[in-house]
Amino acid sequence: MNIMLHICCAPCSLYTIDKLKQDGHKVQGFFYNPNIYPSVEYKLRRQAVVDMAKRLNVDVTYGENWAIPAPAVELVKTDLNRGGWYGNQQRCSNCWRMRLSETSKQAKVPQFDAFTTTLLISPYQDHEKIKAIGAELEKESRVNFYYDDFRIGFRQSQEMAKEQGVYRQKYCGCEQSITEKK
Numbered sequence: 001m002n003i004m005l006h007i008c009c010a011p012c013s014l015y016t017i018d019k020l021k022q023d024g025h026k027v028q029g030f031f032y033n034p035n036i037y038p039s040v041e042y043k044l045r046r047q048a049v050v051d052m053a054k055r056l057n058v059d060v061t062y063g064e065n066w067a068i069p070a071p072a073v074e075l076v077k078t079d080l081n082r083g084g085w086y087g088n089q090q091r092c093s094n095c096w097r098m099r100l101s102e103t104s105k106q107a108k109v110p111q112f113d114a115f116t117t118t119l120l121i122s123p124y125q126d127h128e129k130i131k132a133i134g135a136e137l138e139k140e141s142r143v144n145f146y147y148d149d150f151r152i153g154f155r156q157s158q159e160m161a162k163e164q165g166v167y168r169q170k171y172c173g174c175e176q177s178i179t180e181k182k
Contacts (some may be wrong), residue, residue, distance in 0.1 A: 004107035006117035010048035011161035015153030032063030049165040112144035121150035
């Protein structure tokens with residue numbers, strides 16, 4: 001299966017890409033994260049993905065230069081008073097939807113059978129919500145959402161990142177998550 005993989009960051013992609021390839025899939029990465037704040041953080045994460053893609057010999061498309069579009073700012077600021085890094089489910093859900101929606105649009109190119117995301121490696125993300133968003137977008141885009149519980153490889157991916165000197169961020173990405181980090 002040819003899969004368009006939304007990449008949130010390089011550390012989360014190490015195991016995910018390897019697992020997808022081991023399972024016999026062709027993988028094309030898509031780095032689309034206009035939620036990342038500030039621009040210096042965005043640049044660090046993007047460069048880490050560029051470097052990782054070269055090491056793993058995987059093609060990656062980059063969805064934008066850093067400049068958070070107005071709709072993205074509004075999405076990540078929704079319901080700020082609910083609190084918690086991952087406790088603000090509306091804000092996080094809006095952010096996941098924004099990034100997966102763009103990924104499903106990119107995957108609509110005839111050569112892709114499915115789309116998925118490296119967000120599925122994180123034990124901190126709401127897998128059921130991400131699966132539901134993926135299923136909704138599958139219906140809209142008519143491109144399959146590929147679900148795999150990559151969490152089994154989370155620690156391995158983090159260790160691989162340490163060993164390879166890959167930049168590892170300290171918070172999820174949006175401005176609010178900086179102060180909410182655990």
